[in-house]
Amino acid sequence: MIEALAEDRRGLRVVARLTHPTAAGLVVRGALTGLSFGYRVRAARGARPRELLGLDLAEVSLVAVPMQPLARVIAVSSSVVLPAKAGISTAEASERARSQPSPG
Numbered sequence: 001m002i003e004a005l006a007e008d009r010r011g012l013r014v015v016a017r018l019t020h021p022t023a024a025g026l027v028v029r030g031a032l033t034g035l036s037f038g039y040r041v042r043a044a045r046g047a048r049p050r051e052l053l054g055l056d057l058a059e060v061s062l063v064a065v066p067m068q069p070l071a072r073v074i075a076v077s078s079s080v081v082l083p084a085k086a087g088i089s090t091a092e093a094s095e096r097a098r099s100q101p102s103p104g
Contacts, residue, residue, distance in 0.1 A: 002060060010070075012037065014060055023062060024076075033073050034066030 004015040014035065018024040026032040038061070043054035066072065 005057070012057075016060070027062065027073055028076055032062040032064055034063040035071040035073065036061045036063045036066055037071070 001017045001019055002014060003017055004013075006013050018027065023032065037057065038059040039055040039057050041052055041055050044050050044052050062073070
């Protein structure tokens, strides 16, 4: 379940709660570390690369190998999954998440 979506300086940041125990286990074990985004482009400019100016997000999925290499899960805390930030490894982000107080 997606709890928050926001654009930051790197792109789309997603905070989600995993409710499926098998998926949560795969994320914790590092088998699912990528994110895939399905969307419809409403506005864009340029080509190669194309700058997306507006889009409708249709879905966000956990995947083993994302099309965009930086679209990664970097932290798991309870059932919350946080998106990647440049320069932080999955192990480091997981350690940071473990050291933060639990929500609620």
